[in-house]
Amino acid sequence: MAVEKRDKIIESALKLFEQKGYHSTKVSDIVKDAGMAQGTFYLYFKSKEDLFRSVAEECLKEIVDALKPESDDHPDVGNGQMHDGLIRETLIIYYQNRTILNILKRHGAASPEIADIAKQFYGNVCEVVKGIFKHYNVYPGYTDEQLEMTAYAEIGMLEMVAYQWFIEKGYGLEKLDLLAEVLIGINVNCLPETDVIGE
Amino acid sequence: MAVEKRDKIIESALKLFEQKGYHSTKVSDIVKDAGMAQGTFYLYFKSKEDLFRSVAEECLKEIVDALKPESDDHPDVGNGQMHDGLIRETLIIYYQNRTILNILKRHGAASPEIADIAKQFYGNVCEVVKGIFKHYNVYPGYTDEQLEMTAYAEIGMLEMVAYQWFIEKGYGLEKLDLLAEVLIGINVNCLPETDVIGE
Amino acid sequence: MAVEKRDKIIESALKLFEQKGYHSTKVSDIVKDAGMAQGTFYLYFKSKEDLFRSVAEECLKEIVDALKPESDDHPDVGNGQMHDGLIRETLIIYYQNRTILNILKRHGAASPEIADIAKQFYGNVCEVVKGIFKHYNVYPGYTDEQLEMTAYAEIGMLEMVAYQWFIEKGYGLEKLDLLAEVLIGINVNCLPETDVIGE
Amino acid sequence: MAVEKRDKIIESALKLFEQKGYHSTKVSDIVKDAGMAQGTFYLYFKSKEDLFRSVAEECLKEIVDALKPESDDHPDVGNGQMHDGLIRETLIIYYQNRTILNILKRHGAASPEIADIAKQFYGNVCEVVKGIFKHYNVYPGYTDEQLEMTAYAEIGMLEMVAYQWFIEKGYGLEKLDLLAEVLIGINVNCLPETDVIGE
DNA sequence: TATGAATGAGTCTTCATTCAT
DNA sequence: AATGAATGAAGACTCATTCAT
Incomplete structure (x- = not known):
């Protein structure tokens, strides 16, 4: 019972935060949507x-945990496959969590009171991605700073296309293949020996 | 006189919006910083x-205008140079306009009442970038949708690294070369005939 | 069982009312301190x-009952002794009931909803004291109004010193003698024939 | 204008605090009574x-300042007169400030958030009274603690009768003589050489 | 044009009380 | 008798906007 109400609040809040934003969503909106009294929220x-x-x-x-490569999750199948897999997986994770990621993107830095959440999140994701790069030796010879720049670049890339296609345009996973293909078309330096996009 | 006051308001507003965010910045903060009375704002x-x-x-x-390739701005110097130049130029533009771009990134979609500004901005930038891609035939054979995806990916990439290095870490243009080099390291498909990062 | 719970509530309430005051003490504080559920209070x-x-x-x-001179409680031992005894007894009663008297002093008139309690209490005490004055003929020739004034003056005097020493300064009965001596030093008209404090 | 509004708020607040107490008086009550908008209060x-x-x-x-004996205020007219004068003056001050003193008496210790005001006030008054006692050598041979007890006793005495006659019973200064006479009837040790109450 | 006092609708939060179990 | 989750009325405070000067 208790958990149900808490979950109901979260559900309503996520819906409304996404629709109207954090600031425009009143506690009264949330409880109305969740079908309970104002005071219940504060329980x-x-x-x-x-x-x-x-x-x-x-x-x-x-x-962040989902992004972390688990032992067997990324078997050493070669760099090309790895990167393709990572991009697809990340897009899927983004799609599945599009609500909260959208809210985060929208409010992460917008509200000083919650800015630290976004900052820490991006920091964590960056570390994970850097770890993957290192693990698979995707960018050999890169300094740590270069790896970090690359990681952020990739994150920004993924986030932006995911936002535009999954949120703004409202597509579902039917665009996954196309998005992945295009993103890999940009990220080709890990595949110096293969042909680029075109096949 | 009139213009000066208006400009003073804008200047103070930009400073405060960046420091504290749109919602946390009160009109009273702005006029106090600008050294004028509350009512003056509404003139x-x-x-x-x-x-x-x-x-x-x-x-x-x-x-957006700055991004647009002007007649002589992008002489046909070959694809490799073009892309490198575009990335550098965009980073510089981002750096020069980091205040407003930061504010936009932070509040673009966060506040329903101003969400359309960000939406339109990204739409415009996307069109410009697509235009550049087409003009220099950077991604031959791509459909319009693929070009759009690529454009957004590049925009997201640039925006994220610029945000992290120019805003969060507070660096200036001394990181420009390094950032450009890394970003080009990701974007290599336009240079099938050259070596990758080059080191 | 039932009585135990009721007493537990009263005990906790007295403690908390004294510590934090009536308004700042929430029902939830009381039941938490008493170790029972919110709803139990209303049983x-x-x-x-x-x-x-x-x-x-x-x-x-x-x-009030304790203050009332019981048949044998105040044997006619002479005016001097009487008054001294009354002051000592009252101070002891105040000390023993310092919790509730402190609460009453603090909230007596502060909360309209309970103001009548304090008003009636002081009225009753005044009557008792007047009765004592009459019984022992402490202020011969005084009109009823003068007796009432005197009674209130004595009550105010006792209450104030008791509050300051027993509550604010936190002393116990070790100050009883000193307080009584000083108060009697003020109240000397009942002892025209004896020496004052005894210096 | 500004001062007028501020004064109007104070005036309304004092009236309402006295009528209904601090906690029962809402800010909305105050501004309604003062004839202004809610927000004005917070200016x-x-x-x-x-x-x-x-x-x-x-x-x-x-x-406190009014109680302080000013150079010529208490010319050395002898102890008897002095004490009589002090009591009269204090009663008059109490009468003139009966509103705030009533509010203080009612809320002084009742609200933890403002308890320090009352505590400090009584501390100050006690010091002033002790100073008077010392200056006129009213209680020769008393230790400082005894003087403090006496001072608090006198303060409690005056406060209580003033509260009962000026507030509860609503009398004005027409009772001044009678009250002073009675109070002096209690305070006679300072006049060993004169007759007590005199009638 | 400039001022800044005044406004009041809007919002979060509290807490005494109720009631289904 | 006991629980404690749920209620919702109420109140302090904010701040964008207005307007008389």
Whole structure:
């Protein structure tokens, strides 16, 4: 019962935050949508900001974990495959978590009170991606700073296309192949011996 | 006189929006910083939102124009140079306009009332980049959708690294070469005949 | 069982009312301190105000009764002794009931909803003291109004020193002798024939 | 204009605080009574508590100052006259400031957030009274602690009768003579050589 | 044009009380 | 008798905007 109500609040909040943004979503909107009284909200969350933090931190931790290569997840199948796999997986994760990622993208840095969440999230994701680069030796000879730049570049790339196609244009995974193909078309330096896009 | 006051408001607003965000910046903060009375603000702007729109639209139009290849700006010097030049130029533009671009990135989609500004801005930039791709035939054989995806990917890439290095880390243009080099290291498909990163 | 719970509530309430005051003490604080559920409170008291009234009225009635000269309690030992005894006894009663008297002093008139309790209490105490004055003929020739004034003056005097020494300064009965001596030093008209304090 | 509004708020607040108490008086009540908008209140006071503190501290400082014997205020006319004069003066001051003193008595210790005001006030008054006792050598041979006890006793005495006659019973200064006479009837040790109450 | 005092709708949050179990 | 989740009315405070001067 208790958990159900808490979940109902989170569900309503995510929906409304995405629709109207954090600032325009009132606590009264959330509880109305969740079908409960104003006071009930405060049984489960200390404040509106606490709700945001709770949800965001929880979801984002899951996303970072999902990105982390698990032992067998990325068997050494060669660089080309690896990168293609990583991009596809990341796009899928983005798609599955598009609601919270959208909210984060929209409010991450916009509200000083919750800016640290986004900052830490991007920091974590960057570390994971750098780790992958190192593990598969994707960018041999790169300094740590160069790896970091590359990681952020890739993250920005993925985030932007995911935002435009999954959120703005509202597509689903039917665009996955096309997006992955194009993104790999940009990321070809790991495949110096193969032909580029064209096949 | 009139123009000076208007400009002073814009200047203060940009500073404060970047420091504290749109929602946390009160009109009273702006006028206090600008050294004028509360009511004066409304002689120059219909509302707080109007101020944001005025500033954003104006700045963003300039940025889009700056990105547009002018007749002599991109002489046909070959694909390799072109892309390198575009990335450098864009990074420089981002650096020069980092304040407004930061604000836009932070509030673009966060506030429903001003979301359309960001949407239109990205749409315009995307068109310009697609135009460049077409003009120099960077991605031959690509459909329009593929070009759009590629354009957004490049924009996301640039925006993310610029944000991280120029805003978060606070670097200046001394990182330009390194950033450009790395970004070109990702974007190599336009240079099938040259060596990759080159080191 | 039932009585135990009720007493536990009263005990916790007195403690908390004294610590934090009536308004700052929440029903939830009381039940938490008493180790029971929120709803249990309302099995024993109609409301928070009802709790206050119940406790206050009960305690205060005891105090008034304690002040009343019982048949053998104040044997006619002469005026000097009488007054000294009354002051000592009253101070002791104040000390023993310092919790509720402190609460009453603090909230007596502060909260309109419970103001009548304090008003009635002081009225009763005044009557008792007047009765003592009459019984021992302490202020011969005084009109009823003068007696009432004197009674209130003595009550105010005792209450203030008791508050300052027993509550604010936190002393115990070790200051009783000194306080009584000083108070009697002020109240000397009842002893025209004896030496004053004894220096 | 500005001062007028601020004064109007104070005036309304004092009236309402006295009528209904601090906690039962809403900011909305105050501004309604003062005939202005809710927001106007916050132009002049940071919060409801700030209003209370501002008013209380200001008034109480005045009262303490008024109690302080000024050079010619208490010409050396002998102890008997002095004490009589002090009691009369204090009663008059209490009467003139009965509103704020009543509010202080009612809320002084009742609200933890403003308890320090009352504590400091009584501390100050005690010091002033002790100073008077010392100056006129009213209680020769008393230790400082005894003087402090006596001072608090006198303060409690005066406060209680003033509260009962000026506030509860609503009398004005027509009772001054009678009250002073009775209080002096209690305070006779300073006049060993004169007749007591005199009738 | 400039001022800044005044406005009041809007929002979060609290907490005494109720009620289904 | 006991629980504790749920309620919702109420109140302090904010801040974009207006307007008389």
